[in-house]
Structures are given as structure tokens and as C-alpha cells.
Amino acid sequence: MTLRAVVKGVGHYLPERIVPNSEFEKTLDTSDEWIKSRSGIERRHFAADGETTSNLATKAALAALADSGLVADDIDAMIVATSTADLTFPSAATMVQAQLGMNKGFAFDVQAVCAGFVYALSNANALIVSGQAKRVLVIGAETFSRIMDWTDRGTCVLFGDGAGALILEAQEGTGDKTDRGILSTDLNSDGRYKDILYVDGGVSSQNTGFLRMQGKEVFRHAVEKLAATAHTAMDKAQISAEEVDWVVPHQANIRIIKGTAKKMNVPMDRVIVTVQDHGNTSAASIPLALSVGKSEGKIKPGDVVVTEAIGGGLAWGSVVLRW
Numbered sequence: 001m002t003l004r005a006v007v008k009g010v011g012h013y014l015p016e017r018i019v020p021n022s023e024f025e026k027t028l029d030t031s032d033e034w035i036k037s038r039s040g041i042e043r044r045h046f047a048a049d050g051e052t053t054s055n056l057a058t059k060a061a062l063a064a065l066a067d068s069g070l071v072a073d074d075i076d077a078m079i080v081a082t083s084t085a086d087l088t089f090p091s092a093a094t095m096v097q098a099q100l101g102m103n104k105g106f107a108f109d110v111q112a113v114c115a116g117f118v119y120a121l122s123n124a125n126a127l128i129v130s131g132q133a134k135r136v137l138v139i140g141a142e143t144f145s146r147i148m149d150w151t152d153r154g155t156c157v158l159f160g161d162g163a164g165a166l167i168l169e170a171q172e173g174t175g176d177k178t179d180r181g182i183l184s185t186d187l188n189s190d191g192r193y194k195d196i197l198y199v200d201g202g203v204s205s206q207n208t209g210f211l212r213m214q215g216k217e218v219f220r221h222a223v224e225k226l227a228a229t230a231h232t233a234m235d236k237a238q239i240s241a242e243e244v245d246w247v248v249p250h251q252a253n254i255r256i257i258k259g260t261a262k263k264m265n266v267p268m269d270r271v272i273v274t275v276q277d278h279g280n281t282s283a284a285s286i287p288l289a290l291s292v293g294k295s296e297g298k299i300k301p302g303d304v305v306v307t308e309a310i311g312g313g314l315a316w317g318s319v320v321l322r323w
């Protein structure tokens with residue numbers, strides 16, 4: 001008998017305000033055409049004043065609970081992947097716990113920037129296969145609009161706010177690749193690249209700071225490292241490119257998504273793409289794409305799904321699962 005972390009439900013929430021590329025033309029030397037052609041982004045959602053990351057996360061969690069037919073008290077553990085928690089402490093996860101009225105179990109945040117959701121999934125998988133939790137709520141939630149330098153056209157047009165949530169449940173499997181649930185994980189980081197994507201402030205630096213990025217450098221690392229981690233995770237799960245039903249990549253840039261899919265030998269009609277509507281929502285982008293992919297009838301029970309993500313650190317990784 002092998003314990004597997006099987007998807008029970010998925011959901012997402014996007015703030016009401018939708019900002020099209022044309023909005024930026026009013027204040028910056030940029031254009032809808034430049035943003036679309038370089039990144040694939042057409043619009044993004046921004047949180048309202050006072051609407052925090054834990055508020056978005058709670059709404060996504062409620063949607064995932066509804067999709068699973070579960071209530072908050074059915075959950076033993078919660079992991080929130082975020083780099084934009086409401087407060088320095090407590091964790092966004094405990095704030096979501098309070099908003100859900102979930103008074104048991106344990107909750108904590110994981111911070112691996114845009115790779116946060118694959119890190120959180122891998123941690124949730126470890127909790128389940130080691131018997132420490134039966135049902136884990138895994139959330140990716142961000143308000144990156146709060147760390148944008150609105151005068152920097154190279155970054156502020158690329159990011160958005162949102163949240164997605166997945167519920168994993170311990171189920172018995174046979175131990176081979178026909179099992180439903182998480183089949184393999186691969187995580188990596190390399191702090192030598194900390195200066196190509198970072199926020200120039202923080203608690204210990206005594207200011208909030210803004211996101212700073214050397215876009216070309218990040219791009220250079222992204223395709224190569226994403227394809228490598230996806231291949232490693234697929235090899236561990238003994239899944240070939242032909243067996244992959246859906247690649248669900250971190251949604252940063254359509255050119256990175258296409259380049260990575262090509263290196264993985266998976267055609268674009270088997271890739272879930274939401275970057276045009278959401279922009280880069282960091283740790284929220286993969287659960288948002290999973291939720292959209294499911295609601296559009298693309299991702300179905302039994303499908304093999306490969307997620308891959310890279311972000312500040314650099315930190316990157318991949319999770320292979322059977323839906």
C-alpha cells in the first residue's frame with residue numbers, strides 16, 4: 001500500500017478590478033502592443049484598497065472546499081504559498097484559518113516566490129505520505145500590485161493579483177504511475193542568482209521595497225531550468241512526454257511557456273495558458289491555471305498534469321500528478 005496525495009477539489013478567486021494594458025499607456029512610455037508581444041499579457045486583476053492576500057486566499061479556499069464537498073473542519077493542515085503576506089507575522093495561513101473559522105489543525109506559509117506553489121505542493125505531499133495529515137489545503141495567493149514600482153515599465157506591466165487553492169487528500173494507491181495523486185516532485189534553488197529578481201526592502205531592511213528584475217537574465221535561466229526540472233520530475237514518475245495530458249506552467253511570459261513546452265516535446269494544445277488574463281500572479285499562477293483548466297473542462301480525472309515554476313532566489317521546481 002502506498003499513500004498518495006490525491007486532488008479532491010480546486011478553486012480560485014480574482015479581484016474585481018481588471019486593468020487592461022492600455023491603462024499603462026496613460027502614465028508610462030509603453031504600449032498594449034509591446035506588452036502583448038513581449039509577454040503575452042493583455043490584462044491583469046488588481047486588489048482593491050484594503051483587500052489583502054489572506055482575503056483573496058480565503059475566497060479561493062472556499063471555492064476549493066465547495067468543489068470538494070468539504071468544510072473547513074475537514075482540513076488537517078493548510079499551506080499558503082505567498083511572498084506578499086498581509087503582515088510580517090502571523091502567517092497568511094493562520095489569517096486564512098481564522099477567516100475560514102477553522103479552529104484545529106496547523107497552518108503555515110511557504111515563501112519561494114513564483115515557485116511557491118510547487119514548493120507548497122511538495123511539502124503537502126510530504127505531510128500526507130508521512131501520515132502527518134490526511135487532508136491538506138494548499139493555497140497560492142499574492143498581491144504583487146503592492147510591491148510594484150509604478151515608474152518602472154520593465155516590471156509593473158507584468159504582474160497581477162489573485163489566488164488559487166487545491167485540496168489534497170490521502171488515498172491508498174498501488175505505488176505505480178497509474179495511481180491518482182502526486183507521482184513525483186523536484187525542487188531546486190540557487191542563491192547565487194538572488195540579485196536578478198528580488199524586492200529591495202523587507203522587515204530587516206526597514207522598508208517594504210519594490211520588485212526589481214533583470215528581465216533578460218531571468219528569461220535566460222527560465223526556459224532551461226524549467227525544462228530540466230520538468231524532465232527530472234517526469235523521469236522520477238516514469239512519465240513520457242506523450243503521456244502528459246496537460247502542462248500547467250507558472251504563467252510569467254508566453255514566450256517562456258512556449259520555449260519550455262518545446263523543450264519538453266509537448267505541443268501547445270496540451271498547455272494551459274492564462275497569462276493573457278492574469279499576468280504573472282507569482283505563487284498564485286499555477287493553482288489559478290489548474291482551476292481555470294478544470295472549469296473549462298480541459299483537466300479531467302485521470303489526466304497526467306505536469307506543473308513547473310521558477311522565481312526569485314532563483315527557486316524552481318516541478319510536480320507531476322495524476323488528476
Ligand SMILES: CC(C)(COP(=O)(O)OP(=O)(O)OC[C@H]1O[C@@H](n2cnc3c(N)ncnc32)[C@H](O)[C@@H]1OP(=O)(O)O)[C@@H](O)C(=O)NCCC(=O)NCCS
Pocket residue numbers: 029030031034035038039114153154155157213214215216217218219252253256280310311312
Ligand atoms: C521583461 C521582458 C518581457 C522584456 O522583454 P525583452 O524582449 O527581454 O525586452 P528587453 O529587455 O530586450 O527590452 C527591450 C527594450 O524595451 C524596453 N521596455 C521594457 N519594458 C517596456 C515596456 N513596458 N514598454 C515598452 N518598452 C519597454 C526596455 O527598456 C528596452 O529598451 P532599450 O533597448 O532602449 O534599453 C522579458 O525579458 C521577460 O519576460 N523576462 C522574464 C521576466 C519574468 O518572467 N520574470 C518573472 C519570472 S518569475
